[in-house]
Amino acid sequence: MKSSADARPIPVVLLGGAGYVSGELLRLLCLHPRFRVVGIGSDGHAGQRVVDAFHHLSGIGLDQLRFEPFEGLGRHFEKDLHLGLFAATPHGATASLLDTLLLRAERAGARPHVVDLSADGRFTDPEAFAAVYGLPHGAPHRCASFTCAVPEHYRGVPPAFAAQPGCFTTAAVLPLFPLFAMNLCEEGVFICAVTGSSGSGRTPTAKTHHPERHANLSAYSPLAHRHEPEMARLLAAARPDCAPSVEFVPHSGPFVRGIHSTIRATLREPSPASRIVAVLNEFYAASAFVEASSEPPALHEVVGTNRCRIGVAVRGRTIVMTSVIDNLVKGAAGGAIQWMNRLFALDDDTGLRLPGLGFC
Numbered sequence: 001m002k003s004s005a006d007a008r009p010i011p012v013v014l015l016g017g018a019g020y021v022s023g024e025l026l027r028l029l030c031l032h033p034r035f036r037v038v039g040i041g042s043d044g045h046a047g048q049r050v051v052d053a054f055h056h057l058s059g060i061g062l063d064q065l066r067f068e069p070f071e072g073l074g075r076h077f078e079k080d081l082h083l084g085l086f087a088a089t090p091h092g093a094t095a096s097l098l099d100t101l102l103l104r105a106e107r108a109g110a111r112p113h114v115v116d117l118s119a120d121g122r123f124t125d126p127e128a129f130a131a132v133y134g135l136p137h138g139a140p141h142r143c144a145s146f147t148c149a150v151p152e153h154y155r156g157v158p159p160a161f162a163a164q165p166g167c168f169t170t171a172a173v174l175p176l177f178p179l180f181a182m183n184l185c186e187e188g189v190f191i192c193a194v195t196g197s198s199g200s201g202r203t204p205t206a207k208t209h210h211p212e213r214h215a216n217l218s219a220y221s222p223l224a225h226r227h228e229p230e231m232a233r234l235l236a237a238a239r240p241d242c243a244p245s246v247e248f249v250p251h252s253g254p255f256v257r258g259i260h261s262t263i264r265a266t267l268r269e270p271s272p273a274s275r276i277v278a279v280l281n282e283f284y285a286a287s288a289f290v291e292a293s294s295e296p297p298a299l300h301e302v303v304g305t306n307r308c309r310i311g312v313a314v315r316g317r318t319i320v321m322t323s324v325i326d327n328l329v330k331g332a333a334g335g336a337i338q339w340m341n342r343l344f345a346l347d348d349d350t351g352l353r354l355p356g357l358g359f360c
C-alpha cells in the first residue's frame with residue numbers, strides 16, 4: 001500500500017447533482033476507506049436530501065447530505081485546502097463550473113485534486129474540443145492542465161488534473177493500446193460497441209424512453225460519433241509516430257448497464273490468439289482490473305465492477321477482440337476514483353475491488 005500511515009478521511013466534493021454518474025460516484029465512495037463526500041453541487045436540487053434523489057443509497061451514511069447550489073460549494077475549498085473534486089456534469093457546462101471553483105480555491109490557497117468525467121477535460125487544445133463538440137470551450141486556459149487517459153495507460157501521477165476518457169473510449173482503447181504500443185497491428189481499426197441506456201444519462205428523451213429502448217437494438221452516428229477522434233487520439237499516445245485510424249459504430253442496446261465492444265484489426269504478422277492473450281495479460285500485469293482470455297466475455301462478468309474483460313480470437317492476420325465494461329463504473333465513476341486514488345498517492349484499486357452482480 002502506497003498510502004502513508006495518515007489514514008484521516010480525505011474530503012471530496014462532487015459536481016453532477018442527481019445525475020447517474022454522480023449517483024454511482026456516491027455509491028462507490030460510500031465503500032471507499034479514505035474518501036468522504038463533504039459536498040455535492042446541484043442547482044436543480046439545491047437543498048434537497050441526496051437520498052431523496054437516490055433512494056437506493058439511503059441508510060449507508062449519506063442520509064444527512066444535501067445538494068448545495070454550485071455557488072455555495074466554494075466554502076469547502078476554504079475549509080479544506082487539499083480536497084478532491086469530481087466533475088460529473090455535462091460537457092459544455094463543466095469547464096466553466098470547474099474554473100469558477102478553482103479560482104475560488106486558488107484565492108484561498110487551496111490545491112484541490114480534480115478528475116473531470118465530462119468531455120471538457122479531454123482536449124489539451126480548446127479548438128479541437130470546439131471542432132468535435134460544436135461549442136466554444138468554457139475555460140480554454142485550463143485545457144493544458146488536464147491529462148486524459150485511462151489510468152492503466154499513464155505511468156505516474158498527472159502533473160495537475162486528470163480527465164476520464166469516457167465509457168465507449170475506455171472499452172475500445174483497453175484492448176487496442178497494447179497492440180499499438182508494441183506495433184503488433186496495422187493502424188486501421190473497426191470498433192462496433194453496444195451501450196446500455198444508463199450511458200445516456202438521467203433525462204429521458206424520445207430515443208431513450210423505455211418502450212423505444214427495451215427489446216430493441218439500433219446503431220447511431222455510424223462513422224460520425226464524437227468519440228471516434230477521442231479514441232484515435234488516445235491510441236496515438238501508445239507509440240511515437242503512431243497514427244491510428246478508427247472507424248466506430250455505436251449502438252443502443254436493450255439493457256441498463258454495460259458496454260460490449262467488438263474490435264477488428266489486422267495483425268502485422270499471423271499470431272496465435274494465445275500469444276495475444278499473453279501479451280495483453282503481461283501488459284496489464286500490474287492492473288487489478290484488466291484481464292484477457294481466448295473466451296469471449298459477457299457483460300454480466302463485469303457489471304457493478306471496475307473491471308474490463310477482453311476476449312481474443314485470431315484467424316491468420318485478422319484479430320477480433322471483444323471487451324466488456326460497466327459504463328458507469330470502469331467507464332465513469334470507478335475510473336475516476338482510480339485517478340483520484342492516484343492523485344492522492346493511494347493504490348489505484350483502493351475501494352474499487354468490487355464483486356460483480358452476476359445476475360442483473
Ligand SMILES: NC(=O)c1ccc[n+]([C@@H]2O[C@H](COP(=O)([O-])OP(=O)(O)OC[C@H]3O[C@@H](n4cnc5c(N)ncnc54)[C@H](OP(=O)(O)O)[C@@H]3O)[C@@H](O)[C@H]2O)c1
Pocket residue numbers: 016017018019020021022041042043044045087088089090091093097117118119166167198199200201202203327328331332
Ligand atoms: N452515463 C455514462 O455512462 C457516462 C460515462 C462516462 C462519462 N459520462 C459523462 O459524465 C457526465 C455525467 O453523465 P450522466 O450520465 O450522469 O448525466 P446525467 O444523468 O444527465 O446527469 C448530469 C447532471 O448534471 C446536472 N446538470 C445538468 N445540466 C447542468 C448544467 N448546465 N450545469 C450544471 N449541472 C448540470 C444535473 O443535475 P441536477 O439534476 O441535480 O441539477 C444532471 O442530473 C457527462 O459529462 C457524461 O458525458 C457519462
